Amino acid sequence: MTHPDLVVLTPAARAIVAAVVRAGGHPLIVGGAVRDALTGADHDGTVAIQTLGPLDVRQLVGALQAVGRVDEPGESSGAVIVHAPGGDVEVRLPRRASSNRHRATSQRLDAADALDAADALGDQDVTVDAIGWDPTTGHLIDPHHGVADLAAGVLRHIAVDVATDPLRVLRAVTLAGRLGFTIAPETAALARSTAEAVPSLVREQVWAELVELLTRGRSFSHALTALEETGWERHLPELAATRGVPQDPVWHPEGDVHRHLALAADAAVAIADRDGLDDDERLLLVTTALLHDLGKATHTHREDDGRITSRGHAHAGVAPARALLSRVGAPAELIDQVGVLIAEHMSHLSGPTRPAVRRLLHRLAGPSGAGPSLATWARVVEADLTGREAGRKPAPGPLWLAVAATLPGGAAAAPLLRGRHLLDAGVRPGIGMAPVVTASVRAQEAGEFDDLDGAIAWLHGFVRTGRYEALYRAEVDRRRRS
Numbered sequence: 001m002t003h004p005d006l007v008v009l010t011p012a013a014r015a016i017v018a019a020v021v022r023a024g025g026h027p028l029i030v031g032g033a034v035r036d037a038l039t040g041a042d043h044d045g046t047v048a049i050q051t052l053g054p055l056d057v058r059q060l061v062g063a064l065q066a067v068g069r070v071d072e073p074g075e076s077s078g079a080v081i082v083h084a085p086g087g088d089v090e091v092r093l094p095r096r097a098s099s100n101r102h103r104a105t106s107q108r109l110d111a112a113d114a115l116d117a118a119d120a121l122g123d124q125d126v127t128v129d130a131i132g133w134d135p136t137t138g139h140l141i142d143p144h145h146g147v148a149d150l151a152a153g154v155l156r157h158i159a160v161d162v163a164t165d166p167l168r169v170l171r172a173v174t175l176a177g178r179l180g181f182t183i184a185p186e187t188a189a190l191a192r193s194t195a196e197a198v199p200s201l202v203r204e205q206v207w208a209e210l211v212e213l214l215t216r217g218r219s220f221s222h223a224l225t226a227l228e229e230t231g232w233e234r235h236l237p238e239l240a241a242t243r244g245v246p247q248d249p250v251w252h253p254e255g256d257v258h259r260h261l262a263l264a265a266d267a268a269v270a271i272a273d274r275d276g277l278d279d280d281e282r283l284l285l286v287t288t289a290l291l292h293d294l295g296k297a298t299h300t301h302r303e304d305d306g307r308i309t310s311r312g313h314a315h316a317g318v319a320p321a322r323a324l325l326s327r328v329g330a331p332a333e334l335i336d337q338v339g340v341l342i343a344e345h346m347s348h349l350s351g352p353t354r355p356a357v358r359r360l361l362h363r364l365a366g367p368s369g370a371g372p373s374l375a376t377w378a379r380v381v382e383a384d385l386t387g388r389e390a391g392r393k394p395a396p397g398p399l400w401l402a403v404a405a406t407l408p409g410g411a412a413a414a415p416l417l418r419g420r421h422l423l424d425a426g427v428r429p430g431i432g433m434a435p436v437v438t439a440s441v442r443a444q445e446a447g448e449f450d451d452l453d454g455a456i457a458w459l460h461g462f463v464r465t466g467r468y469e470a471l472y473r474a475e476v477d478r479r480r481r482s
Contacts, residue, residue, distance in 0.1 A: 002138035012084035028132035118143035156184035163190035177223030195231030203329030220265035238320035264387030355447025
């Protein structure tokens with residue numbers, strides 16, 4: 001069976017295929033482009049082209065240079081990059097040296113090229129990525145039975161060193177999350193046997209792979225299962241600790257905390273798709289959803305009446321989330337924002353009054369004002385409430401956003417008091433005024449008042465009870481010391 005239009009090639013890729021043929025080679029499209037075309041998954045349009053046959057590398061490079069600038073291959077390089085109009089294309093060099101052997105002209109590969117294909121495709125980590133497509137004939141080249149594994153939804157290693165390399169195992173975990181696949185039992189067993197090598201990995205490499213999962217993953221249920229089966233999860237103990245932690249079935253019929261985190265991350269993916277989030281926004285949302293209930297591992301209790309509660313788990317979850325993200329090399333800014341969102345993910349229970357919304361905005365912004373947005377918080381809450389299978393709850397985020405839109409000054413409370421109000425209340429002019437204004441803003445954000453009449457009433461109480469005098473003297477002493 002042929003697949004004449006399986007992979008849609010860019011003009012640059014088509015030109016390179018023609019150049020390889022002119023040089024006497026046999027081109028194959030390999031890797032993720034073929035896998036995604038067979039499954040119907042979205043693909044970014046990039047392709048890798050494997051060349052087969054007894055080609056002279058210089059002759060091949062010369063043919064490619066007619067298409068675009070070619071990075072010269074090093075002595076040990078197995079590929080070149082062709083910088084063609086419309087995009088770069090990776091061209092993998094042939095395995096055999098040039099000879100005068102007559103090449104078969106049939107549509108299918110000759111015996112020598114078939115051996116080349118099996119060898120070259122064997123460089124892929126898993127069988128589903130080791131399927132070649134011949135753009136000149138439309139035939140699939142499948143020496144490692146990747147099509148069968150693709151149909152079964154299984155990721156199976158090709159070479160033993162793949163399953164015993166912790167970083168390549170993590171790539172398989174990422175692929176499991178992207179495709180919704182399982183890890184073959186023999187691959188998982190090999191991976192577990194060498195899982196102790198994980199701490200020796202460079203954190204930047206680990207984080208780069210996790211970013212791929214967190215921004216391109218589609219099924220975190222599969223990803224978390226793969227983490228456990230390969231032994232990788234033992235190096236994420238904060239996440240592993242949520243396995244088996246019970247939840248109140250009234251609110252969480254889906255099962256334990258670990259299951260809920262996977263479903264919340266899946267819900268976050270759907271929300272990110274719906275809202276058209278960019279990679280940075282998606283990374284923050286999905287990461288927070290995946291880690292938001294780590295605090296339940298230490299703050300879950302069964303009450304005397306049998307109910308399961310987890311009071312205080314939101315704030316308790318900040319430290320383990322920060323520890324996990326730091327260990328895998330996440331950037332500090334992301335860690336800070338995830339921490340704030342985890343701490344606040346239960347804040348919606350208070351109801352979206354104007355004071356409550358203003359206080360939340362202030363806490364999200366933080367001292368620097370650079371914290372996560374209310375819209376991001378609303379999406380995290382939605383992922384939490386909808387990642388529960390039959391226990392899905394309505395998301396309150398739109399109500400909070402609507403109230404926030406009515407607040408003057410947006411996230412920060414604008415001072416309502418002016419100098420004349422302070423003087424009328426008996427505040428001394430000069431150095432005593434700024435601290436009073438600051439105190440009034442904090443009171444406003446705390447919900448003690450929300451309009452000018454309330455601010456004036458608060459001010460007179462502030463002066464009458466002696467709090468102003470104490471603040472004034474403290475400010476005078478501070479200035480003397482400085």
